[in-house]
Amino acid sequence: MKEKLEQIERMAREEIETALAHNGNRSEIIENLRVKFLGKKGELTAVLRGMGSLSAEERPQIGQLANEVRSKVEQLIDKAKKDAEEFELNEKLRTEELDVTMPGKRRIAGKLHPLTQIANEMIDIFIGLGFQIADGPEVEYDYYNFEMLNIPKDHPARDTQDTFYINDNIVLRTQTSPVQVRVMEKTKPPIRVISPGRVYRSDAVDATHSPLFNQMEGLVVDKGITMADLKGTLELFAKRLYGENAKIRLRPHHFPFTEPSAEVDVCCFSCGGKGCRLCKGEGWIEILGAGMVHPKVLAGCGIDPEIYSGFAFGMGIERVVMRRFNINDLRLYYENDVRFLKQF
Ligand code: PHE
Numbered sequence: 001m002k003e004k005l006e007q008i009e010r011m012a013r014e015e016i017e018t019a020l021a022h023n024g025n026r027s028e029i030i031e032n033l034r035v036k037f038l039g040k041k042g043e044l045t046a047v048l049r050g051m052g053s054l055s056a057e058e059r060p061q062i063g064q065l066a067n068e069v070r071s072k073v074e075q076l077i078d079k080a081k082k083d084a085e086e087f088e089l090n091e092k093l094r095t096e097e098l099d100v101t102m103p104g105k106r107r108i109a110g111k112l113h114p115l116t117q118i119a120n121e122m123i124d125i126f127i128g129l130g131f132q133i134a135d136g137p138e139v140e141y142d143y144y145n146f147e148m149l150n151i152p153k154d155h156p157a158r159d160t161q162d163t164f165y166i167n168d169n170i171v172l173r174t175q176t177s178p179v180q181v182r183v184m185e186k187t188k189p190p191i192r193v194i195s196p197g198r199v200y201r202s203d204a205v206d207a208t209h210s211p212l213f214n215q216m217e218g219l220v221v222d223k224g225i226t227m228a229d230l231k232g233t234l235e236l237f238a239k240r241l242y243g244e245n246a247k248i249r250l251r252p253h254h255f256p257f258t259e260p261s262a263e264v265d266v267c268c269f270s271c272g273g274k275g276c277r278l279c280k281g282e283g284w285i286e287i288l289g290a291g292m293v294h295p296k297v298l299a300g301c302g303i304d305p306e307i308y309s310g311f312a313f314g315m316g317i318e319r320v321v322m323r324r325f326n327i328n329d330l331r332l333y334y335e336n337d338v339r340f341l342k343q344f
């Protein structure tokens with residue numbers, strides 16, 4: 001029995017040593033050894049169970065020896081466990097090391113779409129002039145999109161070629177001008193609003209046409225508003241958008257909902273008016289439509305045209321951005337090719 005106990009001690013020593021040379025989970029192996037040698041079903045317990053067969057003199061000797069072996073093996077295992085844990089911690093530190101001096105990976109930051117960037121810039125200019133933002137539905141009543149804007153049933157602008165009809169009374173708005181009417185119906189002058197938003201026309205897609213595009217509408221109604229206010233406002237807008245040297249000119253035009261009406265050009269910012277590729281030799285570039293709100297439109301919204309007058313303007317945001325960045329194809333805006341978008 002004595003031999004058996006000494007053998008257990010020897011075996012424990014050897015197996016622990018082997019375990020500590022192991023590369024895997026050392027502390028788990030050590031724990032298994034603890035169970036193997038010292039556990040309830042372990043080697044040492046098995047020896048102690050056989051002690052009943054010993055003589056009265058032998059029993060205390062073997063008992064003492066067994067206790068000594070147990071405490072030795074316990075010590076060995078405790079120490080081995082500490083070693084194993086230290087080893088594992090070092091391994092972890094080594095393999096999970098962070099080199100804080102390594103150069104970082106640059107993350108690509110997203111940014112606003114060129115249309116949104118410039119729209120925001122335009123909005124800021126008008127907000128600086130005291131305008132508020134008004135919103136309206138993109139799916140609009142014929143009544144607001146046409147009728148109230150003095151575009152009767154037989155007007156060519158209603159041609160099914162241009163308008164997406166949902167049904168006889170409902171269309172996808174072809175312009176942001178219906179927002180004028182909605183605002184005037186609800187608000188008493190003074191009114192000073194802009195309404196940026198999407199509009200729809202059933203055009204085939206090409207470099208200068210898209211069935212969906214963005215407009216920004218402006219409306220001012222108050223006592224004593226004149227064409228001079230319109231011109232002054234747009235001149236200031238052009239200078240803020242294109243720089244202090246920007247000049248504008250008004251050309252007579254026709255819109256059913258304004259009288260008089262004008263198309264507004266800016267002096268070509270590429271050649272300064274001499275004529276170049278961008279302005280097709282004209283020296284001027286058309287940017288928007290405008291005019292004095294038609295008395296019929298005012299009256300229709302319950303605003304007395306004898307007391308109040310107003311001006312309105314509307315422009316395509318895509319065009320403004322095209323000119324600003326020298327973009328020659330409208331389709332680039334909507335294809336979302338990052339190589340294109342990255343440039344702005
Ligand atoms: N709604 C017109 C268009 O789409 C632009 C416009 C707005 C003209 C307001 C005059 C006044 O062409």
